[in-house]
Amino acid sequence: MRNVKSAFIIFVFTLIGFVAKAQDFIVRGVVIEKGSNVRIALSEITNLRTGIGVGSNDIGMFQLKARIGDTLLVTKRDLIDQRVAVSSEKDLVVYLVRGSTTLADVTIRGNTKQQDLNEIKQEFKNKGVYNGGKTTFLSAIFSPLNALYNLFGTDPKNARRFSRYADNEIKQSQIDVYFNQSIIKNNTELRGDTLERYMLNCRPEFNKAQYWNSYDYIKYIKESSKKFTDTLGKGK
Structure with missing residues (x-):
């Protein structure tokens, strides 16, 4: 009887530990170009489990809901995609490598x-x-x-x-950091002309959006895009 009771206690604590690990939390991080240590603005960070994506801000920082065991896909044009495993609640530093050693004939500027x-x-x-x-x-x-x-x-x-x-x-x-085509595509089914019309007609006002974080933007995008597509349906 004592062995059964001990086994039950161990099972309960194991279950509690499993549930604790499965809880969502806000993972924060920064995206940097490897070799130059330049912070990368407007890179795309997507949680492959949830499909939710956000963009890095002007200084390369981002925050995204995740849980331990999730994988984040980090992408940026002209840089090689990077997959990052979330193994703890510590902040992440993601390094992206330039995709080609050939230098384009452009003027490189670090200014925002x-x-x-x-x-x-x-x-x-x-x-x-x-x-x-x-x-x-x-x-x-x-x-x-x-x-x-x-x-x-x-x-x-x-x-x-x-x-x-x-x-x-x-x-x-x-x-523009969060209300852009990449993030809207990641969180809606809008494409092509419909996407452009949505972005033109439903762009949030700065007075309302100035205090939003990435999740406020995603919530707004999902809710406003649904209203937008519902309105299109009524117009047919």
């Missing part, structure tokens, strides 16, 4: 879109256009000539126009 926009803003400053072409109360007092230039100069007008454009571009690039 935000850095490029900041460089253009700096060019306006070098021309004497400060504060994005806007005149503050203090600058009008201490720099009256610059205040007049900001009011009537051509470059200040361009600076203000560019500042509005730059702010919008930075906001939209944040949305």
Whole structure:
């Protein structure tokens, strides 16, 4: 009787351990190009068990729901695909290798879109256009000539126009990290013209999406794409 009781206790603890291992958790990681140590933005990371995919952000980082034993497929154009086994809840560092040793005849730049926009803003400053072409109360007092230039100069007008454009571009690039064709294809059946129409008509607003994480985006994509396809069905 004692042996049966001991065996039962061992079985219970084994079962508890199995259930604990099978629980989902958020695995976090970073994707880096091997050899150059450059972080890779917009790579695709897919959990092969669930089929859910996300993209790495501007600094190569990602987060994805997984469990121990899952396999993640990491892909990026011009780099060799990598499969990574999830063996613990520790953060992952994924190295991708360039697919060819032949160098393309292109200019390689490490700047993000935000850095490029900041460089253009700096060019306006070098021309004497400060504060994005806007005149503050203090600058009008201490720099009256610059205040007049900001009011009537051509470059200040361009600076203000560019500042509005730059702010919008930075906001939209944040949305593009997760609301793009690759991630939408991984999580919906939308393809071709229907996919393009969905992306145009259902693009999330920055005011709502600025606080979302990858799972909020995936939830939005699945729910909004269903409403979109249902609407298409009614229109037939």
